[in-house]
Amino acid sequence: MTETAMRRGRPGYDQRGILLVAVAAFNEYGYDATSIGMLAERLGLSKSAIYHHVASKDDLLALALDEALDGLEGVLAESGATTGSAADRLAFVLRGAVAVLTDKLPYVTLLLRVRGNTDMERAALARRRAFDRAVADLVVEARDEGSLRSDIDAGIVSRLLFGMINSIVEWYRPDGPETPAQLADDLLALAFDGLRTP
Amino acid sequence: MTETAMRRGRPGYDQRGILLVAVAAFNEYGYDATSIGMLAERLGLSKSAIYHHVASKDDLLALALDEALDGLEGVLAESGATTGSAADRLAFVLRGAVAVLTDKLPYVTLLLRVRGNTDMERAALARRRAFDRAVADLVVEARDEGSLRSDIDAGIVSRLLFGMINSIVEWYRPDGPETPAQLADDLLALAFDGLRTP
Numbered sequence: 383m384t385e386t387a388m389r390r391g392r393p394g395y396d397q398r399g400i401l402l403v404a405v406a407a408f409n410e411y412g413y414d415a416t417s418i419g420m421l422a423e424r425l426g427l428s429k430s431a432i433y434h435h436v437a438s439k440d441d442l443l444a445l446a447l448d449e450a451l452d453g454l455e456g457v458l459a460e461s462g463a464t465t466g467s468a469a470d471r472l473a474f475v476l477r478g479a480v481a482v483l484t485d486k487l488p489y490v491t492l493l494l495r496v497r498g499n500t501d502m503e504r505a506a507l508a509r510r511r512a513f514d515r516a517v518a519d520l521v522v523e524a525r526d527e528g529s530l531r532s533d534i535d536a537g538i539v540s541r542l543l544f545g546m547i548n549s550i551v552e553w554y555r556p557d558g559p560e561t562p563a564q565l566a567d568d569l570l571a572l573a574f575d576g577l578r579t580p
Numbered sequence: 581m582t583e584t585a586m587r588r589g590r591p592g593y594d595q596r597g598i599l600l601v602a603v604a605a606f607n608e609y610g611y612d613a614t615s616i617g618m619l620a621e622r623l624g625l626s627k628s629a630i631y632h633h634v635a636s637k638d639d640l641l642a643l644a645l646d647e648a649l650d651g652l653e654g655v656l657a658e659s660g661a662t663t664g665s666a667a668d669r670l671a672f673v674l675r676g677a678v679a680v681l682t683d684k685l686p687y688v689t690l691l692l693r694v695r696g697n698t699d700m701e702r703a704a705l706a707r708r709r710a711f712d713r714a715v716a717d718l719v720v721e722a723r724d725e726g727s728l729r730s731d732i733d734a735g736i737v738s739r740l741l742f743g744m745i746n747s748i749v750e751w752y753r754p755d756g757p758e759t760p761a762q763l764a765d766d767l768l769a770l771a772f773d774g775l776r777t778p
Contacts, residue, residue: 469776530775534766538758542770545747546740553739560736568732572740576774577728578667 395425397435404442405488413443440502447506450489453482454513469529472520476543477566483550484562491551514544543573593623595633602640603686611641638700645704648687651680652711667727670718675764681748682760689749712742741771
């Protein structure tokens, strides 16, 4: 879909097409090392043509981080995340997070590298932390309802779960053999039931 | 121990004391953005005093990566990693990896950020991959001996295990409430038995 959109967009890129190329460059060279001039060259556009669509490089970063964060927050808003047992809601949210990471891979990759150098980056980090906290709260709730073991620390468990989920951006290949749904199945099987033969 | 070594070393830092300060700076500012001049200022030494102990910035990075990799490879060489069932050996190696990550936190943090920009970095990445492969082989062996479930992909499992382990450098605080041994217990409990109440 993105491929088609990009081809269709050239040479008259829309904001979305520019964003895709910008995010790829931010991930490859780093945000600081990427200039609007470099993006113009990659896009075959003039710098003023880019500024017709976005006010600044900072704006491109904000749009990209929104894309990732809107996806994650969207999972929390679905009915699967708000109704049912805490264990079921936790499973739903973990599965949804895997879906967002695989579907919006370059955007989430960028989000996970943000260090909070500007107000905008700090606002994005605050939204990311709120998502993490919602998951951590679900772990506590699932433990308190008796679905999850109480002998391991809920805070550590949350961090290890995010360790698994966030690692996906390091090694997942959209053209690899595993579908996002299978990947989510494997992650949930490991997290809930463990690797040991029953 | 390192604190003491540093205090004892000042102002006559030895190579180890210089390395500690260099690794902290590499992690804070990035390797490229750190100069020998900056290190000299932090250490209160002249640049030539630093060059008395190390030939170059690249040398400092090589020493730091060695520190992390020697630790990880050391785990594989212990008898717990070479004798017993594959499941026991896997557990031993995962526990050992957690111990190395928490004990050599700044060195492993640096290792996990290396992208392979030089021959030296590529050599370090090759050693890191060899360690990862040894763990992946143990997962396959443990599955084949019947200790681990066969319905989840061994390659995915290995990557998720490393996702958990490597995330430790992101959030572990040496002065936090959890000891490295408890952290390893929690990680092994999650990985082998899962979170669900038995």
